[in-house]
Amino acid sequence: MILYHGSNVSIDKIDLAKCRPYKDFGKGFYLTDIRNQAERMAARTAKMFRGEPILTSFEFDLDSALRHGLKIKIFDSPNEEWARFVMVNRDINTKQPGHDYDIVIGPVADDTIARLLRMFTEHFISERQLVEELTFSEVTSQYFFHTKAAIKMLKKI
Template structure:
């Protein structure tokens, strides 16, 4: 399967990096099956810089991942919501999954999350709302073992 990683640099050798902010699925190397999503991420990072970035393309060997701990959310569920909220609200939260795959909590989703956090939506109402959105996916490669399942193919230049 082909996956994409948007960056301001070419990333031939992915790394597990500690984030300076809370992310949906924790620390690691984020990819998506949507080239469009990766391109949008690069353009957002480049906004106002006039620079260039890259959509890095990888082959993900799913057979390699068969022996790994893969947590896969196919849609927004209570379990997904609890997992994302734990990661986003507690910088000290850690999980042991090698790969986490599921919906991206994008800006529109964050607005709905804010309503939930503010007590204006309950968990079931939030999930019902989120299921009306067209959500792209993200795959977090959380461990060195999981990164071994990625093979760099190319880096496509993105300019503003």
């Protein structure tokens, strides 16, 4: 499959040390299999940090990563488990990331979802309400690569 990274710079070598912490799945390198989503991210990043939007493409084989013994977590949809996972990784009091997976695949917690997570953590909505609201959110996709072994599974196109 082809994965995309949207930024204001071309990615020739992935440096995990340059990745920001406290994102949905923790500190690591993020991609998506949705080209349009990556293009929007590139435009947003270029606007925030100046420069031109740049899309970098990578080839990734999930079956190969599994055969190599990488620890992989897949969230098929935004659900209760996914919401708790995202909350832990976004918590500035949690060692980053809040898990030991090499690769995590799942939906993006966009601004709407982030608002729902805040409402849940501040006890304005119940867990059941959170899950119901997440069901109606536009689902996006992200692939998180956290370790050098995981990064080796990516081949720049």
